[in-house]
């Protein structure tokens with residue numbers, strides 16, 4: 008008897024777990040249906056109602072359009088979610104999947120009520136008003152979804168879990184983005200600009216030499232570290248700033264070497280970062296702007312160049328501090344040794360590193376680690392998490 012009860016309990020727990028799996032699965036069905044709605048014209052016709060229903064601040068264009076969007080987009084979408092879950096529940100047979108079916112039914116009910124004007128509250132990702140948070144990293148929020156409507160409709164498909172976009176590489180679209188890159192005539196700068204251009208971005212090369220020929224750049228702007236203020240106007244029209252300039256004085260430790268390392272690797276980068284963050288406006292900036300900073304794996308590992316490490320660690324720490332309440336996403340590029348003018352003995356090719364950076368940012372990875380040193384993959388996340396926590400506890404905004 009006790010045994011029989013025990014096995015019934017186990018069966019319930021097991022089906023409960025399958026129920027949780029079904030919630031995740033039904034969201035993946037929603038995302039797949041959404042992708043199909045952008046590829047296959049019969050579904051596209053229905054889905055277009057959803058895209059036509061909202062203004063840029065997510066207020067409905069009209070009650071009529073909003074109600075039609077619910078009827079022609081949300082109703083069939085939830086029916087598909089329910090049908091797939093019911094099919095899995097019947098065919099497997101894992102009755103826990105009926106939870107996914109009920110979850111879909113909840114969306115169907117809400118869509119039907121909204122389409123008839125009987126339910127006025129909208130779902131969380133389409134609430135009107137300014138975008139007050141950064142795009143969600145694991146869960147879709149308004150800022151995340153806003154980009155699907157108004158930044159790039161062939162990306163940001165996810166409805167609730169961002170994992171589907173991470174898998175597809177559509178968690179960040181570079182298409183049409185104006186991306187300014189410092190250190191543009193360096194080995195990585197050149198490789199990155201080429202890769203960004205291949206993604207449909209419009210790279211602006213910031214380089215010491217005005218006549219540098221940089222493949223893929225739509226514009227070469229002469230600039231050297233120390234002249235940050237001169238970039239103010241340019242930065243206001245830039246979507247993504249990539250701070251990538253730096254010096255490596257290798258084994259030197261003279262006063263001049265210290266000054267040059269601190270000035271170029273840390274202070275100039277920090278001034279540029281503040282100047283850029285100042286251009287992020289409160290209305291849409293959180294969705295349309297990003298800062299990427301090449302801090303290098305010297306943040307946590309030796310680079311056999313003490314002043315390079317010291318200055319890059321200072322920059323890395325300042326970014327961790329600034330990340331606590333930054334107005335836009337700040338990504339760190341934590342790169343291992345690649346072959347360049349600064350480091351002729353690097354093992355990875357700059358082009359490969361640039362390709363990996365692009366692949367990872369498109370999956371919304373915010374600490375972009377590209378190295379052959381396995382220790383960095385362990386040490387960096389620990390350092391970043393603990394230091395971030397420490398900075399949060401022992402510093403405040405004002």
Ligand SMILES: [Zn+2]
Pocket residue numbers: 057133152156
């Ligand atoms: Zn939407």
Ligand SMILES: [Zn+2]
Pocket residue numbers: 041045054058155160
């Ligand atoms: Zn869509």
